[in-house]
Amino acid sequence: MLKLKDVYDLQGKQLKFADWYFQAEWFPEIGNMLTYRLSSELLEQLDADGRIKVIELVNPYIDGDRVCEMHTLWFDDQPFAIHQRAGRGGTDHKARWLTDKAAYLDACKYLLGILPLDTEEDLRDPNEVVYPEEIFCFYGHDFSVQFGHALESKSMNAQVIHAHRIANVFQLGDYLALFESGQNEPPEYLRRDAFVMKLERVLGATDFGDNPQAYERVQEGVGCIGLYRECSRPDNVTVVKV
Numbered sequence: 166m167l168k169l170k171d172v173y174d175l176q177g178k179q180l181k182f183a184d185w186y187f188q189a190e191w192f193p194e195i196g197n198m199l200t201y202r203l204s205s206e207l208l209e210q211l212d213a214d215g216r217i218k219v220i221e222l223v224n225p226y227i228d229g230d231r232v233c234e235m236h237t238l239w240f241d242d243q244p245f246a247i248h249q250r251a252g253r254g255g256t257d258h259k260a261r262w263l264t265d266k267a268a269y270l271d272a273c274k275y276l277l278g279i280l281p282l283d284t285e286e287d288l289r290d291p292n293e294v295v296y297p298e299e300i301f302c303f304y305g306h307d308f309s310v311q312f313g314h315a316l317e318s319k320s321m322n323a324q325v326i327h328a329h330r331i332a333n334v335f336q337l338g339d340y341l342a343l344f345e346s347g348q349n350e351p352p353e354y355l356r357r358d359a360f361v362m363k364l365e366r367v368l369g370a371t372d373f374g375d376n377p378q379a380y381e382r383v384q385e386g387v388g389c390i391g392l393y394r395e396c397s398r399p400d401n402v403t404v405v406k407v
Contacts, residue, residue: 169264173237173244177220180236182208190259191219191238191248195273202280210279216241217272230254240272294398298406299359320406321348325357328392331383334374335392341368342391342407343383351391352405361404362393 180186187208189199211217218239225233233251237244245268251258263269282288301309324343328335335341340362344351355362366372368390373380383390398404 169247169262170244172222172247175222175237177222177237180219180221182211182219187211187219188248188250190250191236191246192269192273192276193261195277198280199276204281207279207281216275218242231257238269238272240268240275243268245269245272296356296359296406319403321345321352323348323355323407325355325362325393325407326383332373332376332379334372334376338394339365340393340395341383342393344388344391346386346388348388351389352403354396354399354402354404355391355393355407356404357407361396361398363396363399365392365394368392 183205185205185208187199187203189196189203192199220237220239222235222237223233224235227233230253231251232255234255235247235249238246238248243265245263245265247262247264249258249260250256297309297314298307301307301312301314322345326341326343328339328341329337331341342351342355342362351364351367353364355364368380370377370380370384372392
């Protein structure tokens with residue numbers, strides 16, 4: 166008979182991760198995250214840190230498709246698992262013996278700590294102030310009353326379009342706000358969800374350069390046209406929602 170702990174005493178070869186030998190299935194609980202976020206830089210960091218070690222015990226060459234592998238896994242010099250995989254693409258046989266749950270979870274926590282996020286834009290200061298409807302209104306539903314948060318009532322109907330698509334005198338980042346007939350004074354600030362814009366000026370026909378037809382197209386049935394540009398969220402100023 167054989168004790169599992171004796172397997173860790175067997176001699177093998179430590180793998181170098183920078184050679185692109187890292188199997189996400191060694192960590193199945195977080196395997197999907199590892200599969201899509203592994204990079205050469207990350208593998209080099211794993212080698213440099215030296216906290217995770219994988220010892221290859223067997224890996225005889227069979228052919229270009231089939232494998233027969235067994236590895237032991239270590240974290241901070243503590244063995245925590247024995248892995249086998251074999252067959253076509255390593256999918257015909259798989260086995261895992263997890264002998265130290267705490268060390269395994271520590272290894273997972275370490276890996277998650279060094280993985281890049283899908284987008285850093287999701288990182289936010291918990292003290293950041295947001296408009297209530299950003300949190301409570303989505304997919305056509307308003308949950309604000311359910312949680313006792315009053316929504317801002319200041320809103321108006323206006324169509325916001327990319328100005329450079331209307332006339333080439335405008336730049337990327339310029340927006341035209343087309344207000345309803347009877348609305349002749351555009352507000353200083355507008356927003357669409359969290360996107361805030363500041364009024365640059367009210368536009369007339371001469372602002373469209375040598376393309377008066379563009380002005381005529383957007384001006385029809387419109388009270389006024391405002392040129393807006395993105396800005397940071399102002400403090401203590403009414404921002405009109407469109």
